[in-house]
Amino acid sequence: MKKAYIRPLDLRHGTVDLSHGGGGRAMVQLIGEIFGRAFDNEWLRRGDDGAVLPAPRPGERLVVATDAHVVSPLFFPGGDIGCLCVHGTLNDVAVMGARPLYLAASFILEEGFPLADLQRIVASMAAAAKEAGVPVVTGDTKVVEKGKGDGIFITTTGIGALPVGRELSGANARPGDAVIVSGTLGDHGMAIMAQRENLAFESEIRSDTAALHGLIAELLAAVPQTRVLRDPTRGGLAATLNEIAQQSGVGIVLDEAAIPVDPQVAAACEFLGLDPLNIANEGKLIAICPAQFADALLAALRAHPLGTRAARIGEVTVDAQHFVQMKTAFGGRRMVDWLAGEQLPRIC
Amino acid sequence: MKKAYIRPLDLRHGTVDLSHGGGGRAMVQLIGEIFGRAFDNEWLRRGDDGAVLPAPRPGERLVVATDAHVVSPLFFPGGDIGCLCVHGTLNDVAVMGARPLYLAASFILEEGFPLADLQRIVASMAAAAKEAGVPVVTGDTKVVEKGKGDGIFITTTGIGALPVGRELSGANARPGDAVIVSGTLGDHGMAIMAQRENLAFESEIRSDTAALHGLIAELLAAVPQTRVLRDPTRGGLAATLNEIAQQSGVGIVLDEAAIPVDPQVAAACEFLGLDPLNIANEGKLIAICPAQFADALLAALRAHPLGTRAARIGEVTVDAQHFVQMKTAFGGRRMVDWLAGEQLPRIC
Known part of the structure; x- marks a missing residue:
């Protein structure tokens, strides 16, 4: 009796076919040779349907976040869907x-x-996971027919442990609090848009995709009184602050002159008729804390390589309508609304 | 100052558009009106990027499993992608x-x-989650352009708690152990295939999609000595037993006459040239236990509505080549191999 013969994977010229998702020998081969090798750890090696893992420390709670990644193009200046899907989900947990x-x-x-x-x-995912010190412990692979997908979609789910007594939520902002951002806005989204639109600049706009849990650990050690942390991804700063204003039942007033935007990103936005406040970031943080801790929080951010351009950009106000507004450079005020229409799909 | 106006969702005639994935107001609306309402619970209501959850009890370990669901068609006799994605992931945890x-x-x-x-x-997902007593605590929504996806793909991730001292793994089978299946094989896969191929039978073949954690709890209470549990999904019984044989370093010999297959499924398989042992199940269980506990395990399965047709179908053997074989009805033996070629895509 002989087993069916199966050829080795041709990693240079081969392509995914339907058998790689069929539950048979080809799938086992794909998983072993590509995923198993790159992510190798004791849990994946076990080969069961799920991973059995040490639980958080006593008293800690679980945090779970999940994200589908459908970014197009798959490879872009500063990253690719692989590191992006690791960073994005780690950041939601962090x-x-x-x-x-x-x-x-x-x-x-x-x-x-x-x-x-x-x-x-997969190599980019594995490198990002390794750098972050967070293993990929279980997974799944499906294959759809040509024309029924778009190359690759990756959903990552992150699981974390919340230390005793820590309570951060978009619902915790209070009038008088300071609003701080960890760096320039719009880099990720404009890196994607510039590549899609074939825009050429003096130097390339690069995605800011990065794992923020190290920066956040420093920030929380310096200012445990921090009330809200949020990464302004899809929808940008505008969407995230509007969400927070709704959740907390407050208003927010920003100072336009204080908002850090890279000059090339600003130029690209102007060219495309976009507002950097609506553009996605993948390595930036919004922090809201009582005003008296704002300087300490800023100092903690600026001491970290991912926070050198941190800035205090506004404050939380009393506002029954939960508006986010901006004091413009010319002394006026304008609404900072989330996008209503269709714009910037497949940015992450 | 006025906020942008947004129309209510037209749930009867409306369709998904790119703005529903853009991070703006339309996305918030879709999430609130469709997902939020159906899955409503304290964690989702919170509206943060991740859910903060009670951890397992002291001493328990975490179990994590994830699955992408790309089944086509989306609606099929006995279920749909919604309940399937809940059942499939719960079963991997269970x-x-x-x-x-x-x-x-x-x-x-x-x-x-x-x-x-x-x-x-989403209503089907919510009903399945409610019936199983397991809430959907966090989520994500992305939209891709027409022609870059196929209606809807859903990835579900399940998190569970493993009681102290419990060790089940595909690596635990030992020669002499009994191999038991909880019911008829091939129902899910043939329900999908029959619908795709427009096969007509006297009565409809229905998917067996079901959450098995209740059945498994009864089984483990009756026979805590159980060594392996596995749900034979993609690739069917053949793939699952081959995986177990590899993981455990054993052989398995099945008794063809003992394997339960619904007559209509058998007929459909014969018509399409398929082997029921290769066909996916979504509500069946393979259990492997020491032979002396086989009767007790069978009795526990048969006492549960999802296990009435449970059967002892084979035994674990010493086999350096880790073959899965079948004693045929005619007294011969044949190999039970996993599929090498392309077959049965998008079954789950």
């Missing part, structure tokens, strides 16, 4: 104040997707 | 011996997907 512990990753591949691209993306 | 605690759900929607279908699917 802004709750939690220590990220584990990642789960689920892949939807389109028939015909080059195995070389898959391997490159 | 077969590790864990008590499922939480679900995270991530949606990739194609532009133009009918909101009525989305609402129907």
Whole structure:
């Protein structure tokens, strides 16, 4: 009796086919040779349907966040869908104040997707996970027919442990609090848009994609009184601050002159008719804390490589309508609304 | 100052558009009116980027499993992608011996997907989650352009708590152990295939999609000595037993006459040239236990509505080549291999 013969994966010229999602030998091979090798750890090696993992320390709570990543193009200046899907989910866990512990990753591949691209993306994920010190402990792979997907979609789920007594939430902002941002706004979204639109600048606009849990640990050590942390991804600063204003039942007034934007990002936004406040970031943080701690929080951010351009950009106000407004450079005020229409799809 | 006006969702005739994934007001509306209403619980209501959750009890470990669901068609006899994505992930957590605690759900929607279908699917998810007693605590929604997806893909991640001292793994099978299945094989896969191929039978073949954690709790209470539990989904019984044989370093010999298959499923398989052992199940369980506990395990399964047709189908053997074989009805033996080629895509 002989087992069916199966060829080795051709990682240079091969492509994903439907058998790689069929539950048979080809799937086992793909998972072993690409995912198993890159993410290798004791849990994946076990080969069970789920991973059995040490729980958080006594008294700690769990934090869970999940994100589908459909960014197009898959590779962009400063990153790719692989590191982005690790950073984005780790950041969602970290802004709750939690220590990220584990990642789960689920892949939807389109028939015909080059195995070389898959391997490159998985290597980028693995490097990002390793740098963050958070293992990918379980996963799943599906394949859809050509024309029914778009190369690769990756959903990552992050699990973290929330230390005893820590309470961060978008619902915690109070009038008088300071609003701080960890750096320039709009870099990720404009890196994607510039590549899509083939815009050429003196120097390339690069995505800011980065894992923020190290920066957040420093920030919370310096200012445990911090009330809100949030990463302004899709919808940008405008959407995130509007969400916080709604959740907390407050208003927010920003100071336009204080908001850090890279000159090239500002130029690209102007060219495309976009507002940097609506553009996605993937390595930036909004922090809201009582005003008396704002300088300490700023100092903690600026001492970290990911926060050198941190700035205090506004304050929380009493506002029954929960508006986010901006004091303009010319002394006026304008609304900072979230986008109502269709814009900037597939940015993350 | 006025906020942008946004129309109410047209749940009867409306469709998903790119703005529903853009991070702006339309996305907030979609999430609130469809997901928030259906899954409503204290964690989702909070509106943060992640959910803060009670941890497992002291001494318990975490179990995490994740699955992308790309089944086509979305609606099929016996279920739909909504209940399937809940059942499939809960089962992956439950077969590790864990008590499922939480679900995270991530949606990739194609532009133009009918909101009525989305609402129907989400209602099915919510009903399945409620019936299982496991809340959907966090989620994400992305939208891709028409032609870059296929209606809806859903990735669910399940988190469970593993009681102290419980160790189930595909690596634990030992020669002499009994192999038991909880019911008829191939129902889910053939329900999908019959619908795709427009096969007509006297009565409809229905998917067996179901959450198995209740059945598993009864089984483990009756036979805590159980060594392996696994749900034979993609690739069917053949793939799952081959995986177990590899993980445990054993052989498995099945008794063809003992394997329960519904007559209509058998007929459909024969018509399509398929083997029921390769066909996916979504509400069935393989259990492996020491032979002396086989009768007790069978009795526990048969006492539960999801296990009435449970059967002892084979035994674990010493086999350096880790083969899975079958004693046929005619007294011969044949290999039970996993599928090498391309077959049965998008079954779950």
